[in-house]
Amino acid sequence: MQEYSSEIHKQIKLRRHFMHHYHTHFHKELEIIFMLEGSNNAIVNGTTYIIPEHSVFIVSSNAIHSYPKQSTTCNSILLIVDPNILVGSAAELSTANLNTPIWSDPERKSFVWPMIQYALEHGKNMSKDSFILLLSSIIAIVMDDTP
Numbered sequence: 797m798q799e800y801s802s803e804i805h806k807q808i809k810l811r812r813h814f815m816h817h818y819h820t821h822f823h824k825e826l827e828i829i830f831m832l833e834g835s836n837n838a839i840v841n842g843t844t845y846i847i848p849e850h851s852v853f854i855v856s857s858n859a860i861h862s863y864p865k866q867s868t869t870c871n872s873i874l875l876i877v878d879p880n881i882l883v884g885s886a887a888e889l890s891t892a893n894l895n896t897p898i899w900s901d902p903e904r905k906s907f908v909w910p911m912i913q914y915a916l917e918h919g920k921n922m923s924k925d926s927f928i929l930l931l932s933s934i935i936a937i938v939m940d941d942t943p
Contacts, residue, residue, distance in 0.1 A: 807878035807880075808876075808931065810874070812872075814869045814870065816863040825857065825878050827876050830873040830912050831851050831870060832849070833871035834868060834871060835847055835848050840859050840861045841861070848900060849870075850900065850902050850904050854899070856897075873912060888939075911937075912934060915927070
């Protein structure tokens with residue numbers, strides 16, 4: 797399977813991935829991975845995490861992170877968004893100190909998953925304001941439920 801990328805609005809990028817492998821880097825944008833199937837490893841500020849299936853992984857602004865090469869594939873959505881355009885509690889994510897960057901929903905019972913799918917499928921056709929509100933809602937729900 798191939799990965800694809802689309803820049804929906806200039807400050808928002810959604811990418812479908814089937815294997816993550818990126819060398820150490822950092823950027824001001826938030827990076828959020830929605831792990832649909834499989835799992836992946838990530839290293840953030842020197843700590844190694846396993847991103848399990850049916851979870852959301854959040855990398856804050858300017859965090860040094862990488863995704864080591866893996867032999868298995870995963871099916872995920874990668875969101876890269878400028879934190880300055882988010883609204884409400886989602887806008888606080890760039891400075892939030894989360895105890896863990898992983899939000900897990902192993903049985904996919906949360907209504908976040910249909911919202912994520914909707915953003916992926918319809919984001920290109922939405923106005924920028926509507927899309928920002930949708931993303932901000934998704935992020936705020938995940939943040940509220942993250943320990």
